[in-house]
Amino acid sequence: MKPRDRLRIAMQKSGRLTEPAQELLARCGLKFRQSRDKLFCFGEGEPVDLLLVRDDDIPGLIAEGVCDLGIVGRNVLREFQFSNVEAGTGLDELRPLGFGHCRLSIAVPQEDAYDGPAQLGGQRIATSYPGLLGEWLRSNGVDAKVVMLAGSVEIAPRLGTADAICDLVSSGATLVANQLREAAVVVESEAVLAGRRELPADERGEIAELLLRRLDGVIQVRDSRLILMQAPRHSLAEITRLLPGAPVPTLTAVDGAPDQVVLQALCAGSVSWRQLEEMKRAGARDMLVLPVEKMLA
Numbered sequence: 001m002k003p004r005d006r007l008r009i010a011m012q013k014s015g016r017l018t019e020p021a022q023e024l025l026a027r028c029g030l031k032f033r034q035s036r037d038k039l040f041c042f043g044e045g046e047p048v049d050l051l052l053v054r055d056d057d058i059p060g061l062i063a064e065g066v067c068d069l070g071i072v073g074r075n076v077l078r079e080f081q082f083s084n085v086e087a088g089t090g091l092d093e094l095r096p097l098g099f100g101h102c103r104l105s106i107a108v109p110q111e112d113a114y115d116g117p118a119q120l121g122g123q124r125i126a127t128s129y130p131g132l133l134g135e136w137l138r139s140n141g142v143d144a145k146v147v148m149l150a151g152s153v154e155i156a157p158r159l160g161t162a163d164a165i166c167d168l169v170s171s172g173a174t175l176v177a178n179q180l181r182e183a184a185v186v187v188e189s190e191a192v193l194a195g196r197r198e199l200p201a202d203e204r205g206e207i208a209e210l211l212l213r214r215l216d217g218v219i220q221v222r223d224s225r226l227i228l229m230q231a232p233r234h235s236l237a238e239i240t241r242l243l244p245g246a247p248v249p250t251l252t253a254v255d256g257a258p259d260q261v262v263l264q265a266l267c268a269g270s271v272s273w274r275q276l277e278e279m280k281r282a283g284a285r286d287m288l289v290l291p292v293e294k295m296l297a
């Protein structure tokens with residue numbers, strides 16, 4: 001293969017991961033010019049180009065060295081690693097990216113009871129993920145028949161071609177529409193940045209490191225919230241315990257109210273309504289949760 005001095009990232013051409021992946025790269029300061037065939041996008045500022053492909057092809061392109069990095073579901077990456085052991089062992093999940101959340105789950109007909117993996121023994125399970133399902137069955141000591149289907153897995157039980165399925169679930173609406181019920185989670189998935197275990201030893205390695213640093217900054221800011229509130233001094237310990245990411249809050253005295261403080265804290269992760277209500281019960285008031293635009297320690 002010809003040596004390259006530009007980093008090449010593979011991402012999904014059109015699908016659920018396309019928009020959030022593009023947005024993430026834009027936040028990292030990368031700009032691309034799309035070519036006429038819409039397969040290759042030339043990077044305008046940094047020496048980083050994009051290859052737009054079907055998500056299933058991404059792990060193979062990285063393993064073969066056609067691309068250096070890829071944005072792909074953990075489900076697709078792990079499936080590749082289980083079904084192409086030799087090529088797959090060279091690949092690594094470099095960062096979880098916090099979008100494209102779903103799970104690969106086993107689902108059974110609604111009317112069937114499910115009381116554990118052993119019940120799947122001898123059954124036919126339809127899936128597009130034979131590697132991951134096979135590994136789950138082995139590690140649970142279940143001997144079942146894996147029926148490989150490329151798509152429309154969810155209708156297999158109704159068609160009588162399988163007794164259960166193993167497919168991606170996010171809201172569960174598709175399962176309900178097909179009279180199925182989620183029984184066991186095989187893999188919790190989200191989009192990840194995938195790459196070879198060893199970054200390239202040339203300029204591309206340096207560009208990849210720069211990109212990883214920017215990505216870490218972008219993810220940290222995206223997942224951070226600034227919380228402000230007024231609280232009674234005596235409940236500070238309880239309120240601090242409720243803050244995501246165990247931050248050390250900054251306290252400011254309130255004029256004329258010695259038992260009250262204004263609390264400010266940078267939280268790792270979003271703050272739920274439930275957490276806010278618990279803080280309110282502990283005496284907090286005037287709570288504000290703000291997104292963070294930029295951060296420099």
Ligand code: ATP
Pocket residue numbers: 012013014015016017053054055056072073074075076100101102168169170171189190191
């Ligand atoms: P391609 O044409 O690229 O092969 P696809 O149909 O295989 O597209 P999408 O349906 O766009 O792929 O899903 C891409 C990824 O999005 C999945 O591999 C998974 O990681 C993630 N995802 C998140 N939620 C869901 C969901 N409810 N169903 C399927 N995939 C989901």
Ligand code: MG
Pocket residue numbers: 054055056
């Ligand atoms: Mg696909």
